[in-house]
Every structure is written in C-alpha cells, then in structure tokens.
Amino acid sequence: MKAIAYVGIATALALSAGASAQPGPAAKLSIVRLDCGNATVKNFDAFFSDTHEYPVGPRKITSSCYVVRHGSDVLLWDTGFPAALKGKSTDMGALIVRVDRTIPDQLATLGLKVSDIDIVGISHMHGDHTGQAADFPLAKLLIGKKDLEATTGPKDPFGPWRSVDAKVQVMAGSDIDVFGDGSVIVLNLPGHTPSHIALLVKLASGNVMLSGDLYHSTMARQLRGVPPFNTSRAETLASIDRFERLARSYRAKVIIQHEPADIAKLPAFPKEAR
Numbered sequence: 001m002k003a004i005a006y007v008g009i010a011t012a013l014a015l016s017a018g019a020s021a022q023p024g025p026a027a028k029l030s031i032v033r034l035d036c037g038n039a040t041v042k043n044f045d046a047f048f049s050d051t052h053e054y055p056v057g058p059r060k061i062t063s064s065c066y067v068v069r070h071g072s073d074v075l076l077w078d079t080g081f082p083a084a085l086k087g088k089s090t091d092m093g094a095l096i097v098r099v100d101r102t103i104p105d106q107l108a109t110l111g112l113k114v115s116d117i118d119i120v121g122i123s124h125m126h127g128d129h130t131g132q133a134a135d136f137p138l139a140k141l142l143i144g145k146k147d148l149e150a151t152t153g154p155k156d157p158f159g160p161w162r163s164v165d166a167k168v169q170v171m172a173g174s175d176i177d178v179f180g181d182g183s184v185i186v187l188n189l190p191g192h193t194p195s196h197i198a199l200l201v202k203l204a205s206g207n208v209m210l211s212g213d214l215y216h217s218t219m220a221r222q223l224r225g226v227p228p229f230n231t232s233r234a235e236t237l238a239s240i241d242r243f244e245r246l247a248r249s250y251r252a253k254v255i256i257q258h259e260p261a262d263i264a265k266l267p268a269f270p271k272e273a274r
C-alpha cells in the first residue's frame, strides 16, 4: 500500500520517552487482559496461511487487549473490534465477529475511567486492533509511523490524533522505551503491516511479550506461518527471527493475542499479573 503523506502530527521519538511522568525504575508494573471480542474464521487455513499448512475448516480466534499499569501511568495495548458490534454476531465475510463487553465496561471493573488511559498503544492498523481507539481521544497514541500514515480516509480510526497539537508518538524503525526506565518496550517487528509493533513488559514475576499479529495462533508460531495478506513475507520472517531470539534472551512468556489458549497465560480478568 502506498504511504500517504501527512503533516502536523507531533512526534516524540525514543530519546524523549523518558520525559514523560517519571515514577522511576521501581514503579509498580502490572498487566491485565481485556476481552476485546472474538471471531470465527470460516476457513482458517485459506485466510491465515500462504503455504496451506493448517487444517481446513473454521477456527475461533480471540481479540485480546491489555491494560499495563506503570506506577500511576496507564497504557492500553490494542483496542479490539468496534464497540458498535457489542451484543450481536456480525458476518464480515471471512469471519463472524462478536463483541460481548466494551473496553470501558471492563475498565470500570478495574476502577478505571476512559480518562485514566494515558497511552493507547496500537500494534498495527487492522480493524480488529483499532476498533475502540477513538473512544480514548485524550490519550497519547503510540503506533508505527507507516501504519498511521496508511490509515487516513473516511473510516480513519485515528481521527482524534490528526490535529496539529495531538499527542502522538510514532515508532519510526527503532524500538521505544515507553516509560524511560526500560520496563516496557515497543518492539519494531514489521511485515504483517509496514510498521507492525509488539510489546515487551518486564514484570517482577517475569518478562512477557505480547505478539501483536506477528502470529495469530500457536500453530503459526510452530510453523513460522505467514498470512497471505501480510505486507511483506520477507520482513515477517525476519521479525519472527528477531522476536524468537528476544523471547529467548529475555526468557519471556510469549502471548499470542489472537490465540484462545493463551488467555490462560495471564490471570483471569480482573486479576492482574505483576
């Protein structure tokens, strides 16, 4: 897809990340998973494998979002399907989508308001990750530069962040230390989309890596599967290589955001991992 030029977006790169609130290296860090919808993929193999190595037929995927608390700062990672889909099943062609609870519904259970979200981090531009982003217009948007550039148009999920003075931090090819103390790192892992990113969270109990859509299933990770709609097969494979090496270096627990089995890798909502 051809990148569309844009102007007026305030950018703050990795070097300035530490200029935000400074709870210091001992800031309490936690993560909790939110349910941001689910989908039945009618033909999982055709949809997700360009080498046709998966079983034929339907398979369910989940859409997971996460709240990362760092001291008094709150990061929302991904925003799932749109809240307008709540309470019904919607046939979108290749998928049947359902949303049971919105993000604000679940934030309320955690004692949080929409205005408490300081940062909305978006792994990539696809609609099952951006659906509720605009419901947090006062937060800072954290996203890959090319994905932000590629999503302009009438259905732009990033409308609140297109003004000159909007709070936006873009990943432009280098990892980002989100809070400036090395505890939460945005990882540059392009290929699924031009500026796809994943997240490393260094909890006291152990490191966690949230996949974004580098993988959509445990099978994909085992087989190094690449969906036919990825923007670059070569970049995807390079990103898989980097992600797996990082996971080994950090002895990280890898969580595939669309894999239903990986929900159990974190405590059940509303309990948080620390």
Ligand SMILES: [Zn+2]
Pocket: 124, 126, 192, 213
């Ligand atoms: Zn995706």
